[in-house]
Amino acid sequence: MPLRFTLRQLEYLVTVGDCGSISEAAARLNVSSPSISSAIAQLETEFGLPLFVRRHAQGLSPTQSGHRMIAGARQVLEGAAGLNILAGDIAGLVRGPLNVGCLVTFAQIVLPRLRRGFCDAHPAVAFHQFERDQTELFDALHRAELDVAMSYDMEIPSDLDFVPLASLPPYVLLPEAHPLAEHEAVSVTDLAAHPMILLDLPMSADYFLSFFEAQGLSPEIAERTRDFAVMRSLVANGFGYSIANIRYRSDLAPDGRRLRHVPLVGAPRPMRLGLLTARGARSSMTVRAFIDHCTAEVAGGEVPGLAPLPPERC
Known part of the structure; x- marks a missing residue:
């Protein structure tokens, strides 16, 4: 029938x-x-x-x-998509759908640049991009809604694989007029008495707050936001400092005001930027091709779209 x-x-x-x-x-x-x-x-x-x-x-x-x-x-x-991928693997072609998730903090900067080069090299791939927080990326990978996700190595479930791409140390964002803005480096002890704008995303917030907990300190949280651009603008307008691992090439906040970026010393390990996949996902030629492309693009130690790290902190 x-x-x-x-x-x-x-x-x-x-x-x-x-x-x-x-x-x-x-x-x-x-x-x-x-x-x-x-x-x-x-x-x-x-x-x-x-x-x-x-x-x-x-x-x-x-x-x-x-x-x-x-x-x-x-x-x-899912079965139909799998047949398309299987056909590409049999024919030795990189083609078919590819659903890629990305952590919201750098989805607008890093992934589009990597996506452009990959799609130019593999025009038969139907690339779809999704922005999520860390918990949502894990859930989407488990439900097979995503083939691969770009994120940090934060509390990764044991049934997901992580391919590291780059190490990103934390730094402090400050408004130009802040008393710490001209320092070569600052510590959490220096920051503790000043108001903080916390980037309040799942797992990321705990990571930033752990810097203070390790020193027996509590930050003065003046504002919380889940939006990276909002955080940058609040800092640039003098409402507090913030901490992040992603540094854009531009030192301007979305409203045009200038930011200072100062290394944070005495902090825990840097975040590692990388690619997450479910177990077995790399058997797909298309997924492997995207991982290889990203690895090659970051091989020189510079993440597309981000400011290069100072040599002594690489």
Whole structure:
């Protein structure tokens, strides 16, 4: 009996299930809402099952049958993607979909540069980029929603593999007028009495706060933000200092004010920037090609898009 549904319709089904809204699914997939509504209606007719409960104020909720069909559709889509990858491996080609996640703090700087070179070298790859925090990257890798993720070596689960790319020591961001701005280096003891703008992301915040805990100190946290650009602007406008491992090539905050970057001495180990994969993911030629590309690009000790480290701290 011929199939009366398509992989695209199954993709719509899974995305609506994830979003809980046809409009949000349409925006994520860059298609029209009527196209998705029509696909869902056709699937319900084909399967003879109600897949969603429509609630005007709360969007769509999968029925009990819908949950099971969404899980089955996800498996079919993963299998189809696997066939595409398998065909490329058999033919010795780097092609097919590649879903790459990236930690939000450097997704706008590092990954686009690496992506551009990789896509130029492998035009048959359908590259998709996703920005997440560390916990979300782990979850997406476990659910096979991502093939590879760029992040730090922070509390990595034992069932994920990490390929290191670069070591990034912490530094202090300061406004130009800050009393510590002209110092060659500062310690957490120097910082403890000044207000801090904490980059409050999962695991990253604990890493920064551990610098003070190791010295028996508590920072004066004046503000918390999950947005790296917001943190830079708050610092540049004199609301406090912050600590980070990512240093952009520009010393200007988003609003044009200048920042000072001072090495932090006496801190714990640097963060290691690298690539995360689920076990077995590197059997894919496309994943291996992306890892090899990133490794080659960073081989000279300079991360694309980031300021080079001072020689004595490399």
